[in-house]
Amino acid sequence: MEILDAAARLFAARGFHGVSIEDIGGAVGVSGPALYRHFSGKEALLAEMLLDVSERLHASAASRVTTAPSPEAALDALLSGQIEFALSHPSLITVHDRELGNVPEPARRQIRRLQRLYVEEWVTVLSELHPACPPARLRAATHAVFGLLNSTPHSAGELPEEAMARLLLGMARTALATLNDDGS
């Protein structure tokens, strides 16, 4: 929805508390309290936004993994999916890992659950590729790769999108290839 898009851009730029309902309304051409016709409140708007992101990421990951013919292919599918999403929705990525704390409780738990499932999707694939590697290490590596891939908002415009996608894919692939080294 147009409202959620505008809100995502604003939240990413100034943070949840740095954006007023008026700002969001203004960004879509209506003014202020009109938003209450569509959302029960500011927090509910954020909740819907983050829930939607988490669902899309998790659903895409689950489907890619189950249709991949091999763990190697599954990992590549996960990487491409995350890169594609991060490049096309930088604000959503930013808000997604910054503003969970402002989501009220019923929804927050569900978002957390989906995020956990998403991470476990990665950990499962990685553990097939690196059976000797303890899960905690795989989880930490997964978060590290997310950090790498989600860096796109910080290097905005340095490279054309295609080149950036290839660069990130290459870096992430090789970064994950080190996981069999025992880390000593």
Added chain:
Amino acid sequence: MEILDAAARLFAARGFHGVSIEDIGGAVGVSGPALYRHFSGKEALLAEMLLDVSERLHASAASRVTTAPSPEAALDALLSGQIEFALSHPSLITVHDRELGNVPEPARRQIRRLQRLYVEEWVTVLSELHPACPPARLRAATHAVFGLLNSTPHSAGELPEEAMARLLLGMARTALATLNDDGS
């Protein structure tokens, strides 16, 4: 200073606008307006915090690079420095790349300058190691590595600090080693 430490933790957790002067005072055992004896205002407090971080990072990088015997050693020194900082000051790292937009103008320009210098320190070293690689690509890769290294706040507690440091160092090193591949 104790006030800046407490403020950093609070800003990292709830965002600049999500924290009140009262909150910060409360966290150090005084209450509210007492902080105006130490800072001219909330934004000035943030400015001092970010300026200090940027200076420390840049100064440490500059000294490590100039004393390193080779580009390879310089890169390792940069990596270790950033990892050490990220692991010991996760909140500062978080605030540092989230809240620059809330710093008022005189200070903001200076922080940006230091951040840019810090990045260029990395790019210079990398360009000696990968002479064929265009600077824009090196800059993007640098930001990607920052994202990887700064992921520690997200994987808090998965691994003991030493193991996490080694994991991040290994992943970052190999991720950067791909830079000679032409990205096609």
Added chain:
DNA sequence: CGCTGACGTTAATGGTGACTAACATCGGCG
């Protein structure tokens, strides 16, 4: 002793912002 400067405290004050109320507009459909 008595001043002074560092540091705190508790009341304003003033602005901002989420949310609600009361009041249009208007397209569709009986």
Added chain:
DNA sequence: CGCCGATGTTAGTCACCATTAACGTCAGCG
């Protein structure tokens, strides 16, 4: 036509919060 639900609008209301004012305390030192 005339009602209705969806969607907006503008004017409150009320809480929160940064900042300032006015007023202690007290250690050090003349």
